Amino acid sequence: MEKENTQTERYAGILGEMIRVETVSLADQETPEKSERFFNVLKTLFPRLFETVETERFGGSLLLRWKGKDSTLEPVLLMSHHDTVEATGAWSHPPFAGEVADGRIWGRGTLDTKGNLWAMLQAAEELLAEGFIPARDVWFESACDEETGGRGADAISKELKRRGTRFLFSLDEGGMMLYDPIGGADGVFAMVGVGEKGFADLRFTARSRGGHASAPGTDTPLVRLGRFMAAADRSGVFPAKVTPEVEEMFRRVAPFTKGPQGKIFARPEKFRPLLRELMPRISPTAGAMLKTTLAFTMAQGSQGRNVLPQEAWVVGNMRFSHHQGREGSIRAISKLAAKYGVETEVLELGFDSPVTDCNGAPFRLVERVVSRVFPGVVSLPYIMTGASDSRFFSRVSEHNLRFAPFRISQAQLDSIHGVDENLDLETLVPAVEFYRTLLKELPA
Numbered sequence: 043m044e045k046e047n048t049q050t051e052r053y054a055g056i057l058g059e060m061i062r063v064e065t066v067s068l069a070d071q072e073t074p075e076k077s078e079r080f081f082n083v084l085k086t087l088f089p090r091l092f093e094t095v096e097t098e099r100f101g102g103s104l105l106l107r108w109k110g111k112d113s114t115l116e117p118v119l120l121m122s123h124h125d126t127v128e129a130t131g132a133w134s135h136p137p138f139a140g141e142v143a144d145g146r147i148w149g150r151g152t153l154d155t156k157g158n159l160w161a162m163l164q165a166a167e168e169l170l171a172e173g174f175i176p177a178r179d180v181w182f183e184s185a186c187d188e189e190t191g192g193r194g195a196d197a198i199s200k201e202l203k204r205r206g207t208r209f210l211f212s213l214d215e216g217g218m219m220l221y222d223p224i225g226g227a228d229g230v231f232a233m234v235g236v237g238e239k240g241f242a243d244l245r246f247t248a249r250s251r252g253g254h255a256s257a258p259g260t261d262t263p264l265v266r267l268g269r270f271m272a273a274a275d276r277s278g279v280f281p282a283k284v285t286p287e288v289e290e291m292f293r294r295v296a297p298f299t300k301g302p303q304g305k306i307f308a309r310p311e312k313f314r315p316l317l318r319e320l321m322p323r324i325s326p327t328a329g330a331m332l333k334t335t336l337a338f339t340m341a342q343g344s345q346g347r348n349v350l351p352q353e354a355w356v357v358g359n360m361r362f363s364h365h366q367g368r369e370g371s372i373r374a375i376s377k378l379a380a381k382y383g384v385e386t387e388v389l390e391l392g393f394d395s396p397v398t399d400c401n402g403a404p405f406r407l408v409e410r411v412v413s414r415v416f417p418g419v420v421s422l423p424y425i426m427t428g429a430s431d432s433r434f435f436s437r438v439s440e441h442n443l444r445f446a447p448f449r450i451s452q453a454q455l456d457s458i459h460g461v462d463e464n465l466d467l468e469t470l471v472p473a474v475e476f477y478r479t480l481l482k483e484l485p486a
Contacts, residue, residue, distance in 0.1 A: 053470040054147050056087050057160045058140025060124075061149035067125035069190045077102030077186045080124050088163045090170040095182070100201070102186030103194030108166065110176040111486070117179035117207070118484060119439070120477070121195075121214035121432060122159035123188035126151045131461040145467050152465040154458045155215045157473070158446040159184055165477035177486040178210070188431045195431035196393070202438050209439035211404035213480075214432035216444020219419055220455070224291075225324045229298040231422045232412045235444030236287055236405065237397035238426035238433055239330075239361040240368055243389040246270065246379050252344075252352035261383070263354035264343050270382040271338055271356065279374040280334035282318045283365045284310060288331055290400055291422045292317070298420070330427040334362040334371040357389070361427060368394055395433035395442065397425070403485070404441040411483060415447070415476045447476035 063080045067073065081104060085092045095106040104124075110117075127150070129137030135148035142148075151157070162182065169176075185194035217233025248263035248270075289310040296307035306313045306320070322329030336358045344351035362371040368391065376386040398405065400423035409421040432442045448469045457463040 050467050050470055053160075053164065053474065054142050054467055056164065057147060057152070057157060057465075057470070058142070058149070059083055059087060060156045060160055061140035061147070061151055062138055064138045065125050065151070065186070066128050067187050067190045068128075072102070074102045074186075077104075077124070084163070088167045091163060091167045094170055100194055100198050103198060104182075104184045105198055106182040108176065108180045108182070110178040110180060110484075112177065113179050115178035115486070116210040117181050118176075119181045119183060119209045119212040119435065120162045121183045121185075121212055121435070122155045122162065123185040123195075123215070123431060124151075124156060124159060125186050125189050126154065126156070127189050127459050129461075129463075134462050135464075137463070142467065146464040147467060147470075148462065148464045150463055152463050153218075153446075153448070153450065153454065154463070155188075155446065157448065157465050158215055161447065161470075161473040162477045164474045165481060168474070169478060169481060174482070176481050177484045180481065180484070181209070183431075185431050192393075192429075192431050192434060195434045199434040199437045207438055209435070209441075210485075211398075211407075211441035211443060212432055212435045212439050213408065213443050213445065214430050214435075215446050216426055216430060216432070217422075217424060218446050218455075219416065219449040220452070223422070224295055224299075224328065226300070226303050227295045227298040228300070229295075230416075230419050230449060231295065232409075232416070232419050232445060232447075233424050234400075234405065234408055234412075234421050235426040235430075236400050236423045237364065238395065238429055238444065239334075239363060240394040240433070241392035241429060242360045242362065242368060242372060244336075244358045244360055244372070244375070245355050245387045245389050246358060247353060247355040247385045247387065248383060249353050249385075250350065253350045255348040255350055258350055263351050266382045266384055267341075267354055267356055270379055270384045273378060273382070274336055274338075274358075274375065277378060279378050280336070280363070280366060280371060282321075282329075282332040283363065284314045284317050284332065285365060285397075285425070287397060287400055287423050287425055288317075291424050294420055294422050327427055330361065331425045332363070334360060334366050334374075335427075336360045336375060364397055364425070368392075392429065393433045395436040396440075398441045398443060402441055404443060407483060407485075408443055408445060408480070411476060411479045412447070415472055415479055416449075447473045 098105040129150040135141045137150040216235035248266040292307040292310040340357040343354040
């Protein structure tokens with residue numbers, strides 16, 4: 043126990059050094075000096091690794107190649123990102139101090155995702171010290187702008203595709219280990235993302251001749267936009283579907299769920315209509331797994347309080363489902379908008395990535411490692427409703443998984459992009475062991 047405590051303290055010190063390098067990324071603002079400082083710290087923290095690997099820079103993003111015993115085999119890609127969002131609000135501990143208190147390490151990036159980057163590099167550093175060589179090449183990628191669109195990962199994946207590099211699988215941030223993540227299940231589950239919803243930003247515009255607010259008339263631009271938004275909220279233009287991946291998630295959680303709900307989860311193919319009704323009641327995230335969503339995030343009317351706008355608009359962020367797709371989802375909402383005299387404009391189209399087979403060998407490998415390192419924890423496939431850099435690497439791999447080996451609470455999950463982001467110290471040793479085991483278990 044004393045040895046483990048010493049190891050935990052050492053691990054916390056290393057991760058704290060990474061947290062103390064502030065790497066906030068802002069949209070349309072490049073900060074290469076932040077990544078440079080961070081890379082210099084990594085070199086001091088993981089000297090064996092950086093002496094061994096081939097290193098490439100893509101602006102502020104980093105790509106490392108650790109040669110294995112057989113470089114003719116498809117390599118494996120372990121991914122993360124070192125940029126963070128801003129740390130506004132009142133924090134209990136300074137967000138960029140990496141302080142250890144109350145059995146936790148605190149700071150922006152502990153969960154998203156310097157903690158994950160630390161764990162994979164720490165595992166490689168230790169294995170190198172033991173003389174270990176992986177069965178096949180292992181690549182590490184850390185991007186500088188995942189939080190602001192993912193240009194670094196986009197560029198790296200395009201270049202690797204140009205070179206003809208193909209990966210057996212990639213493993214990026216995504217789900218973690220949670221107690222009862224769905225609702226009603228007695229147990230801890232590893233949420234392994236097998237896909238993520240694509241996104242598009244759309245602008246919806248209503249026009250008129252304008253005029254004075256004292257004689258508004260009817261169907262003014264803001265009124266039409268309001269009616270359209272209300273209709274979009276309650277309409278069925280985005281049909282829900284219980285996909286095979288979601289069905290498998292329910293089957294796996296069923297043995298841990300008591301009562302009628304457990305019986306429904308055990309046979310999801312029989313109860314699809316009921317599950318379509320049940321999941322949105324469990325949580326907004328659960329409901330969002332089933333269909334395209336559209337969230338209205340920005341709006342603008344006239345510049346005067348007593349002036350009718352000649353043009354008013356709202357922006358909607360769409361996360362489209364795999365079964366309806368990007369084109370089908372945009373077509374459906376555009377048709378609805380037209381009914382209210384509202385025009386649709388695509389501002390940005392996100393990257394569309396496929397779903398990874400949860401019965402494939404890479405998922406089974408991650409599942410096996412989870413079971414070995416975290417006894418009793420069951421791996422659940424799921425569809426991420428948010429975006430990660432791993433979507434870009436579908437260009438160079440058929441299997442792109444999303445999981446970080448940390449057990450967290452709901453409060454810690456909520457701290458991501460919020461205040462008081464933190465990680466339990468007791469999770470540090472097992473996280474490194476996860477990556478050590480994974481690297482040892484890579485197929486030859």
